[in-house]
Amino acid sequence: MPRAMSHTVSVVFEGRNRSPVKILLSTDPFPDTGVSGRLMGTYQLSLIALIQLLRSVRSRSMAVIPDQKVATAVSNADAPWDEFDSQWYADHNYGEIHPDDHAVISRVGRFFATRAIGRKRHAIDVGSGTNLYPALAMLPVAESITLWEYSASNVRWLEHGVRPYGQLWDPFWEALRESAPMYRRFQRPRAVLPAIAKVEKASVFALPEGLWDLGTMFFVAESITGIPTEFELATRNFLTSLRPGAPFAAAFIRNSRGYHVRDLRFPAVAVTEYEVRRVLRPYADELTVEHVAPGQAFRDGWDGMVLALGSRNRRPRP
Ligand SMILES: C[S@@+](CC[C@H](N)C(=O)[O-])C[C@H]1O[C@@H](n2cnc3c(N)ncnc32)[C@H](O)[C@@H]1O
The missing domain is CATH 3.40.50.150 (Vaccinia Virus protein VP39)
Incomplete structure (x- = not known):
């Protein structure tokens, strides 16, 4: 069965202790969490918009992943x-x-x-x-x-x-x-x-x-x-x-x-x-x-x- 094209976007912001936090938004379930996203067209987000978004949709539609790779993904x-x-x-x-x-x-x-x-x-x-x-x-x-x-x-x-x-x-x-x-x-x-x-x-x-x-x-x-x-x-x-x-x-x-x-x-x-x-x-x-x-x-x-x-x-x- 052909699958619908998925959309994934990641947003990085500074979390507690200044550690980077990456937020992934996707139309597909996240493999690690099983959480599915329903957000489309949110590829540009300000931090304020992001917080509002987080408050409004909570874990229903996104995974918040403290991601050490963001801090160190330097080649x-x-x-x-x-x-x-x-x-x-x-x-x-x-x-x-x-x-x-x-x-x-x-x-x-x-x-x-x-x-x-x-x-x-x-x-x-x-x-x-x-x-x-x-x-x-x-x-x-x-x-x-x-x-x-x-x-x-x-x-x-x-x-x-x-x-x-x-x-x-x-x-x-x-x-x-x-x-x-x-x-x-x-x-x-x-x-x-x-x-x-x-x-x-x-x-x-x-x-x-x-x-x-x-x-x-x-x-x-x-x-x-x-x-x-x-x-x-x-x-x-x-x-x-x-x-x-x-x-x-x-x-x-x-x-x-x-x-x-x-x-x-x-x-x-x-x-x-x-x-x-x-x-x-x-x-x-x-x-x-x-x-x-x-x-x-x-x-x-x-x-x-x-x-x-x-x-x-x-x-x-x-
Ligand atoms: C954390 S230091 C370890 C130094 C030393 N071996 C020690 O035991 O303390 C990493 C070392 O790898 C060297 N290095 C970085 N990139 C490298 C590369 N592409 N090839 C070889 N050495 C590299 C750095 O210049 C540095 O000397």
Whole structure:
């Protein structure tokens, strides 16, 4: 039976706590609510008209959906990456070692110490920003470490930041030393990192396939876009940039709705263990995905981290 053409319109206004609220008006029932709309030709609404409308028709004919996508539906290309305040971000997030980072570092250290032994590897850290602990975690088992970063300011920071790295990173190295003997045996990390690290200014969306034998990506795929399909593509690209068998560690901010770096707002996709597992599973072997619970609320909208560990399988990039 041919269906009548449906009409849907969405209106966004600022709700309580200045959070955006999206109102959908439709001639069809809304799939989530079953509420049907009977409004036609209401494509332009002032806020006052909208309130009157809400009062008059109430839930009979519309669904009011607080929509985080409205706040964060900024694509990767839309965000001001070149104005990312690198030093502010480094001081704010890594000025001291937080319990969550400590927990993640310990797990990653133990994982690489058991899974990345035997030979030196070509390693990559995607979206390094101003975080050197993923690179430090790979240092004892790496022949080279590529720091794949997109933002001009972070690239500048990295070029100086690793040569040699500052004392800020000593507690992070100490956490790695506590995690496994491999780190305790490793001599002169401050001299070795600059010798083997190279900074590439490039996007996660331009990663070549199957090139690296070891990889990390920390707080990138979900924290560079508000669009879920871009989060999925970035996660998949990271994994498929690795060779079959390559161990990896990937960390994600859980349930993030965006964040500030100084006074600039950056987008995020709210993910949990479920989305991370769903995107990684087709390309990973021996995958573990866990919630590292929140300690201190020092990052915006903090709900802990999701940590994924595993190794790349043989399935090709789609
Ligand atoms: C939330 S920060 C995470 C930085 C760092 N990895 C950490 O653990 O704190 C997101 C990083 O992704 C970088 N980024 C943004 N878009 C990117 C892209 N298309 N490709 C690669 N990196 C990107 C940003 O410049 C920033 O360094």
